Amino acid sequence: QLQLVESGGGLVQPGGSLRLSCGAAGGYFDIYVIGWFRQAPGKEREGVSCIRSRGGTTNYADSVKGRFTISRDNAKNTVYLQMDSLKPEDTAVYYCAANRLYCSLSSNVYDSWGQGTLVTVSS
16 A cells, blocks of 8 residues: 655635645555545545546546646656635645545545645635
8 A cells, every 4th residue: 555645735825826745655656546635624524636547537526626736746656736726615634545446536445545734725
């Protein structure tokens, strides 16, 4: 299984941008699908985006389409989540996760998870 570490979270004003990174170790990174999830206080974890192993297919939740962009650099064992036009409702702990098969926004198919990074959108 991959070991995953998220970074890049922080405090940003509404309308601002952040780029999250998900670094991986312990496996052949380029064969894994990577997903981003988030969990706001008092809410269930929700899928945000995912990207297939070779980067050709991506998927986004409706709530972030047009504002977030997922990408990967297999040479650096890293997946990025560029978040633009941030809103207060984007405030959450963001997690990355890995699986070998499905680019899905359902957390059930992922078997490796990072510890999360907090994103706070507030003025």
